[in-house]
Amino acid sequence: MLRLDLIIRSLFRKYKIARSVFSDNEILVRKELEWYSGLISQHFEYFNELSTPHKQRFLRRVHSFKRGKEFHYVELEISPQIPVLVSTAAVQITVGLRKYKMSFFNDIYIMADAYTYGFSQHPWIGHVNRKGIFISWKHFLQRYSDNTDMNNVGLHEMAHALVYANFREDFMRNSILLSILKGIRQKQTS
DSSP, rough: OOHHHHHHHHHHTTTOOOOTTTHHHHHHHHHHHHHHHHHHHHHHHHHHHHHHHHHHHHHHHHHHHTOOOOOESSSSSSHHHHHHHHHHHHHHHHHTTTSOOTTTEEEEEEEEBBBBOOOOOOOOOOEEEEEEEEHHHHHHHHHHHTTOOOOHHHHHHHHHHHHHHHHHHHHHHHHHHHHHHHHHHHHHHO
């Protein structure tokens, strides 16, 4: 069993919060992380293969990621499992990275099933744009139930979001730099 009490202590130590003041919150967070652990272990084979310290870190990250996002449900009933499992996909794709929260994105849209987007008449099961991360819940669950098909919409869309969030600024900076260099070259050849 995970040593969730260690997770809670580390969260409180990290933020220098007095345990006596927040003992009720500590208990709630501990219970929440225990629930996360049970839920995640049912759906994510990857999580079950982690060592206990890595599971503890993973759960802290899921908790932090989830708290930083607003989940919107489109033609789907609200379920407390959905944000945890979607956050787990985000944390899984960012294992080993410092920047894992994808802070650029505040909103995650959970669609009941495949949907159309823009002018396309083809069904979409996920996409990412500046407005948020969009995922078909039906396909999210299907892809996690079959680990052999190498087609996982949760990991796929979170990978797009990671690139968008972490490298967009670098891309924009490099694009500006390239434009400046092109302008200098054009002046030199004129």
